[in-house]
Amino acid sequence: MSSVVVESDVQLSLDSIRESLVRQEDTVVFSLIERAKFPLNSPAFEEPRCLDSGNSSSLTEFFVREIETIQAKVGRYDNPEENPFFLDNIPHSIFPTHKYPQVLYPKASSVNINKRLWDVYFKELLPLFVKPGDDGNYASTAASDLACLQAISRRIHYGKFVAEVKFRDAPHDYEPAIRSKDTEALMKLLTFEKVEEMVKKRVEKKAETFGQEVKCVSGDDESEKKYKVKPSLVSRIYGEWLIPLTKDVEVEYLLRRLD
Numbered sequence: 001m002s003s004v005v006v007e008s009d010v011q012l013s014l015d016s017i018r019e020s021l022v023r024q025e026d027t028v029v030f031s032l033i034e035r036a037k038f039p040l041n042s043p044a045f046e047e048p049r050c051l052d053s054g055n056s057s058s059l060t061e062f063f064v065r066e067i068e069t070i071q072a073k074v075g076r077y078d079n080p081e082e083n084p085f086f087l088d089n090i091p092h093s094i095f096p097t098h099k100y101p102q103v104l105y106p107k108a109s110s111v112n113i114n115k116r117l118w119d120v121y122f123k124e125l126l127p128l129f130v131k132p133g134d135d136g137n138y139a140s141t142a143a144s145d146l147a148c149l150q151a152i153s154r155r156i157h158y159g160k161f162v163a164e165v166k167f168r169d170a171p172h173d174y175e176p177a178i179r180s181k182d183t184e185a186l187m188k189l190l191t192f193e194k195v196e197e198m199v200k201k202r203v204e205k206k207a208e209t210f211g212q213e214v215k216c217v218s219g220d221d222e223s224e225k226k227y228k229v230k231p232s233l234v235s236r237i238y239g240e241w242l243i244p245l246t247k248d249v250e251v252e253y254l255l256r257r258l259d
């Protein structure tokens with residue numbers, strides 16, 4: 001076992017972790033609603049159109065790389081809740097940084113599935129919740145995509161904190177499955193189906209509340225409410241992608257928890 005130990009006295013409970021996940025839902029749902037203002041605008045993220053010869057990034061990739069570099073310089077990635085998409089060598093902050101408590105197990109803390117998230121987001125999620133088309137508004141679209149990607153990335157990588165607290169609460173349950181690298185057993189141990197159902201219902205309600213068209217004319221037919229992103233789709237995005245990705249992060253983290 002590593003000689004570096006986590007600060008096990010740092011207050012960490014499954015309830016407080018779940019409260020943060022609930023709050024993060026607001027950010028995720030809002031970011032999807034904001035992104036839905038623009039059509040798909042696929043040339044922004046599919047095509048290398050940079051006029052600088054030698055740069056084969058798409059506009060969106062270029063934008064994300066540049067923003068991540070600036071954000072690293074002001075300390076974003078010193079926060080263990082944040083995980084970059086492109087930075088292998090994260091520049092040091094050029095400002096004094098906050099000392100975050102070492103809550104995560106150091107050898108497991110670097111789990112990062114953002115490459116997978118990038119593909120899933122652009123190939124599977126985005127075409128589901130935005131209209132097809134191209135209005136040429138690529139810079140604003142890229143900024144909106146980054147907001148979605150960062151909110152979703154934070155949410156799914158929060159699985160590291162969930163896994164840490166579950167491990168601390170029941171190390172004897174988890175240790176045999178970790179030692180035998182039994183991912184199926186780990187998945188079973190960390191799954192709470194009722195919680196997942198509640199999450200899916202709640203995000204649907206949030207999408208209804210945050211994304212309904214607001215009209216001030218009295219006598220409007222309630223049954224004709226319109227939404228910026230279909231609420232059942234937000235629930236599906238959580239059920240089919242965000243929760244499974246969070247669970248994959250939890251498993252990846254646990255597999256390294258005894259290194």
Ligand SMILES: O=C(O)C(=O)C[C@]1(C(=O)O)C=C[C@@H](O)C=C1
Pocket residue numbers: 018021162190191192193195196199242243244246247250
């Ligand atoms: O709340 C938990 O226990 C989590 O692990 C988070 C989460 C989720 O992604 O929302 C994932 C797995 C559980 O089955 C329930 C919910």
